[in-house]
Amino acid sequence: MLTELLDFLGSLHPLIVHLPIGIVLLTIAIDVFMRNKNNSVHRVITLGWFFSFLSGLLAALFGWFLGDNGYYLASQISIHKWSGIAFVGVCLIIWMLRFVNFRFTQTFNRFVNFTIILLLTITGHFGGEMTHGQNYLFENLPYVEKKISVIQLSEAERAETDSIQVYEDLIHPVLEEKCMACHNQNQAYGGLNMSAFESMIKGGNSGAGIQKGNPYESLIYKRVSFPHDHPKFMPPTGVPLSYDQIATLEWWIDNGAEKQMPVTLVRNDPKIQRLMEIQYGLDLREKTYLETLKLDSPTPEKLQSVQGEKYSWRFLNPEQSFMDLKFTKKQIETTDLINIQNIKKYIVWLNLSDCMLNNDHLGYLNDFPNLTRLKIQKNPLITNKGIEALQNLENLTELNLYGTKVSDAALLRLGQMQSLKKLFLWNTRITPQAIADFKIQHPHIEVIAGM
Numbered sequence: 241m242l243t244e245l246l247d248f249l250g251s252l253h254p255l256i257v258h259l260p261i262g263i264v265l266l267t268i269a270i271d272v273f274m275r276n277k278n279n280s281v282h283r284v285i286t287l288g289w290f291f292s293f294l295s296g297l298l299a300a301l302f303g304w305f306l307g308d309n310g311y312y313l314a315s316q317i318s319i320h321k322w323s324g325i326a327f328v329g330v331c332l333i334i335w336m337l338r339f340v341n342f343r344f345t346q347t348f349n350r351f352v353n354f355t356i357i358l359l360l361t362i363t364g365h366f367g368g369e370m371t372h373g374q375n376y377l378f379e380n381l382p383y384v385e386k387k388i389s390v391i392q393l394s395e396a397e398r399a400e401t402d403s404i405q406v407y408e409d410l411i412h413p414v415l416e417e418k419c420m421a422c423h424n425q426n427q428a429y430g431g432l433n434m435s436a437f438e439s440m441i442k443g444g445n446s447g448a449g450i451q452k453g454n455p456y457e458s459l460i461y462k463r464v465s466f467p468h469d470h471p472k473f474m475p476p477t478g479v480p481l482s483y484d485q486i487a488t489l490e491w492w493i494d495n496g497a498e499k500q501m502p503v504t505l506v507r508n509d510p511k512i513q514r515l516m517e518i519q520y521g522l523d524l525r526e527k528t529y530l531e532t533l534k535l536d537s538p539t540p541e542k543l544q545s546v547q548g549e550k551y552s553w554r555f556l557n558p559e560q561s562f563m564d565l566k567f568t569k570k571q572i573e574t575t576d577l578i579n580i581q582n583i584k585k586y587i588v589w590l591n592l593s594d595c596m597l598n599n600d601h602l603g604y605l606n607d608f609p610n611l612t613r614l615k616i617q618k619n620p621l622i623t624n625k626g627i628e629a630l631q632n633l634e635n636l637t638e639l640n641l642y643g644t645k646v647s648d649a650a651l652l653r654l655g656q657m658q659s660l661k662k663l664f665l666w667n668t669r670i671t672p673q674a675i676a677d678f679k680i681q682h683p684h685i686e687v688i689a690g691m
């Protein structure tokens with residue numbers, strides 16, 4: 241009952257403060273502008289100081305009740321509180337001096353008026369900042385750009401999306417800015433200390449701060465997503481969390497609220513992925529192997545081996561390091577494959593179609609580290625045995641086996657190739673039934689089998 245009454249009186253503080261402001265300004269105006277003061281004018285001025293003191297005292301008292309609820313930052317309150325108290329004290333002293341008919345010199349009188357207006361300005365300014373937020377006054381001036389609180393990721397961080405952590409890089413900085421002034425190890429309102437990850441999860445007096453996997457049972461999420469005029473809304477002062485910050489928090493809790501959770505995990509949720517792309521400028525599309533590969537371009541000496549009409553080739557990237565190589569003749573020899581061994585790391589696409597390639601030849605391809613596309617179609621000498629040699633091609637995404645003699649057993653090995661995304665199988669010995677089964681087992685591999 242008593243706390244409720246005090247809370248009520250506290251809520252009157254923003255109203256009551258205008259009384260001493262009005263009274264003291266009027267008193268000073270009378271003092272300054274009325275030239276020939278007779279006795280009654282002096283009495284009015286003395287009375288003015290008295291009422292300034294009295295209403296100031298009341299405002300300070302109510303302010304005390306208001307500040308006591310913990311919803312204001314101690315650091316913000318302090319200047320406001322002490323300049324407010326000084327204001328009340330100075331009013332009291334001036335009233336008492338006037339009451340006992342102390343003679344003010346004109347300089348002293350000016351000094352007193354100036355001091356009280358200064359105290360009034362300081363108190364009012366910091367009080368306003370607490371209610372309306374910092375920068376409230378200045379950011380509303382014309383031509384002043386509003387400072388919007390968002391997380392800025394550096395260019396380097398954005399380039400390395402793989403290393404961005406959801407909690408550490410996107411959530412912790414927000415909580416630090418908006419919550420931790422009131423929820424740290426020294427001052428943990430509601431028993432909640434958010435400065436350490438574990439104590440934040442654990443929560444305060446009312447239960448779990450974060451319930452992993454369930455945002456709607458997590459007090460921290462609940463409190464920031466209440467309507468802004470809800471008495472339990474957090475943060476009680478300052479700028480609330482933005483929509484995207486709340487959405488990120490929700491998604492993070494939903495997905496387990498782990499301290500170590502890479503931002504690339506948003507790929508499981510297109511909506512939040514888009515939000516991250518727009519909000520933080522992150523490019524979160526899945527990168528192909530070649531997009532992540534850094535390679536210097538081959539020296540001219542190395543390229544000697546593929547001069548001549550047996551090979552045709554081109555570079556695929558502006559850095560001139562990824563090669564697309566094609567064997568042009570109808571009959572390939574082992575030496576033709578030994579020839580290209582010294583540039584094998586540059587070859588990312590290789591076309592050896594229709595050149596009487598056999599299983600033994602394929603053995604020479606088994607350690608091409610960056611090969612992503614291999615065309616060996618129309619080589620009827622190739623059978624299941626040849627596929628064994630291809631198993632080490634860890635980055636192979638596309639393989640064309642059209643017109644070879646591979647059969648159902650080859651599918652078992654092909655299914656084990658992790659990077660494979662596209663497979664051409666028409667006109668082989670593989671049965672339609674085996675292909676149908678393979679497609680079910682490997683839905684991420686696109687099979688092109690004709691018919």
Ligand code: HEC
Nearest residue numbers: 310311312313418419422429430444445446459460474475
């Ligand atoms: C200006 C001080 C202040 C700031 C800033 C602040 N809080 Fe609070 N918070 C409090 C006070 C005081 C309480 C206790 C009274 C209450 O429960 O409302 C509290 C209580 C809580 C509780 C309930 C704890 C419990 O278990 O009872 C949660 C959760 C919470 N705050 C979350 C937040 C979050 C999240 C932020 C940042 C977005 C935040 N707070 C910012 C002052 C603050």
